[in-house]
Amino acid sequence: MIHNFNAGPSILPPSVFEKAAAAxxxxxxxxxxxxxxxxxxxxxxxxxxxxxxLVKELMxxxxxxxxxxLHGGASTQFMQVPMNLLNEKDTAAYTDTDVWGxxxxxxxxxxxxxxxxxxxxxxxxxxxPKDFAVPNDAKYLxxxxxxxxxxxQWKKIPRVSIPVIADMSSDxxxxxxxxxxxxxxxxxxxxxxxxxGVNLVIVNKNILGKVKRGIPTMMDYRNHIKEGSxxxxxxxxxxxxxxxxxxxxxxxxxxxxxxKRNIEKAALLxxxxxxxxxxxxxxxTEDRSLMNVCFTTTDKNDESKFLAYALENGVVGIAxxxxxxxxxxxxxxxxxxxxxxxxVNLMKTFSGR
Ligand SMILES: *Cc1c(COP(=O)(O)O)cnc(C)c1O
Numbered sequence: 196m197i198h199n200f201n202a203g204p205s206i207l208p209p210s211v212f213e214k215a216a217a218a219x220x221x222x223x224x225x226x227x228x229x230x231x232x233x234x235x236x237x238x239x240x241x242x243x244x245x246x247x248x249l250v251k252e253l254m255x256x257x258x259x260x261x262x263x264x265l266h267g268g269a270s271t272q273f274m275q276v277p278m279n280l281l282n283e284k285d286t287a288a289y290t291d292t293d294v295w296g297x298x299x300x301x302x303x304x305x306x307x308x309x310x311x312x313x314x315x316x317x318x319x320x321x322x323x324p325k326d327f328a329v330p331n332d333a334k335y336l337x338x339x340x341x342x343x344x345x346x347x348q349w350k351k352i353p354r355v356s357i358p359v360i361a362d363m364s365s366d367x368x369x370x371x372x373x374x375x376x377x378x379x380x381x382x383x384x385x386x387x388x389x390x391x392g393v394n395l396v397i398v399n400k401n402i403l404g405k406v407k408r409g410i411p412t413m414m415d416y417r418n419h420i421k422e423g424s425x426x427x428x429x430x431x432x433x434x435x436x437x438x439x440x441x442x443x444x445x446x447x448x449x450x451x452x453x454x455k456r457n458i459e460k461a462a463l464l465x466x467x468x469x470x471x472x473x474x475x476x477x478x479x480t481e482d483r484s485l486m487n488v489c490f491t492t493t494d495k496n497d498e499s500k501f502l503a504y505a506l507e508n509g510v511v512g513i514a515x516x517x518x519x520x521x522x523x524x525x526x527x528x529x530x531x532x533x534x535x536x537x538x539v540n541l542m543k544t545f546s547g548r
Contacts, residue, residue: 198534200524201512202343202487203365204385208529211439218435229435234428242435243424249441253449254374256397263396263416263424264434269295269364269383272394273302275414276360276379281307281334282406288312288333288357292349293320293342294518295362303337306408312336319519320345322479329355335378335402341366343386344516346489346523347482352376358402366486367395368444369528370454378402386486387527388444389437392430444528453528460526460535461485467539473497473546477521491521498522504545510538 199206218229225238232238247262256262265271276299281287285307289300291314303309310333313324320342329336335358341348343365352359358378367382374380378399385391396416403417412418412426419426447453465483468476468490477489492498498521505513515521524538542548 196509198510198537199512200510200526200530200534200538202386202516202523202525203383204391205387205512205525205527206529207390207436207440208443211436211443211529214439215432215436219432230432232431234425234431239431240425242431242438243429246434246438246441247424249438249445250395250397253368253441253444254397257375259399259401260375261398261400261416261420263398263419264393264429264437265396265419265424266392266430267394268391269362269381269394270298272362272381272396273299274305275416276337276381277303277306278408278410278414279403279406279416280358280360280379283307283408285334286310286330286332288329288336290314290324290327290336290338291316292323292345292347293339294344295342295364296337296339299337299339299362307334315347320347321477321482323347323349323482329353329357331356333357335360337362339364340372341369341484341486343487343525344519344523346478346484346487348484348486350482358399364394365525365527366484368450368453369457369486371451384433384437386525387529389440390433392433393437395437440529456532457485457526457528460530460532461488463532463535463539464488464524464526467542471542471546471548474542477519486526488524488526489515489519489521490524491515501542501545505538505541508537508541510541513538 222229250262288310291311312329313327315322336355337360339362360379361377363380364382365386367387380397383394398416468474474490513522513524515523
């Protein structure tokens with residue numbers, strides 16, 4: 196039995212793997228593989244439509260918010276967002292709470308001015324800044340809602356008078372938020388909602404069409420909206436697996452129900468980290484992520500020993516990011532509580548508790 200704590204691409208529900216595998220061989224009794232049908236056929240059009248509608252339903256989005264499945268991963272959004280929203284002389288406000296935020300800042304600077312309104316870099320990103328000012332004349336505020344590498348998460352979304360844009364790659368649909376309060380949300384699918392190869396973009400259409408620059412066809416959100424997220428050939432299989440995962444999430448009771456389970460899983464692991472003297476947490480307690488639990492051993496010498504012990508017992512993917520060290524257990528939606536219990540028990544036996 197393998198317990199998969201990988202940070203991304205990461206675990207998906209077993210039923211999703213089964214259905215995806217079956218669809219590769221014979222999609223819906225058509226005698227065709229999902230991999231060999233045209234994206235303009237009614238067969239695939241209904242996949243795209245249902246996937247977009249399920250996102251709207253699960254996130255309770257209003258009619259101003261459009262749902263797109265695009266190529267290029269979350270990293271392409273680092274440039275696509277400012278390209279569509281920021282004039283050369285404009286300023287955008289960015290928060291620097293993880294390496295991902297830093298990368299977003301680098302790309303935004305290619306299109307306009309960036310005001311870094313807060314940063315936790317000095318303390319190796321172990322907390323979420325609280326008191327900072329956001330200029331009213333900035334075009335938008337960009338945040339990374341969950342910081343995958345360092346295990347911090349924004350518990351409260353800043354309330355500002357300008358549009359809020361969020362990279363939700365590692366906590367999308369893992370907790371209830373007022374998603375309509377965001378003007379743009381993007382997320383690589385491979386952490387919570389599907390396989391690698393597609394990213395979800397949710398955009399309030401009213402903020403588009405205001406920049407002066409010419410935008411390449413494939414980069415302009417408006418073109419994708421007009422064509423129902425089928426401007427060119429979409430990553431059909433990745434979208435299909437997202438659809439299966441979204442259906443699964445709905446069956447589980449939706450975002451509110453999965454949030455409850457995510458809280459329970461994280462609480463169990465953090466409790467052991469706090470109670471077991473051989474381990475300690477990395478992020479500041481109040482900002483701890485429900486998705487990526489980062490911790491280390493009190494004695495540096497125990498680190499490689501525990502990693503080997505975990506592997507021997509079928510626990511994979513808990514080595515920390517190469518820039519952060521220690522351990523990172525990712526507890527995404529599809530990870531069962533039983534895997535967390537298993538890891539906690541290993542921590543206990545390792546320390547002889
Ligand atoms: C994983 C991740 C990314 C990068 O996603 P790609 O799809 O590989 O481009 C960006 N932001 C956050 C917060 C992430 O966790």
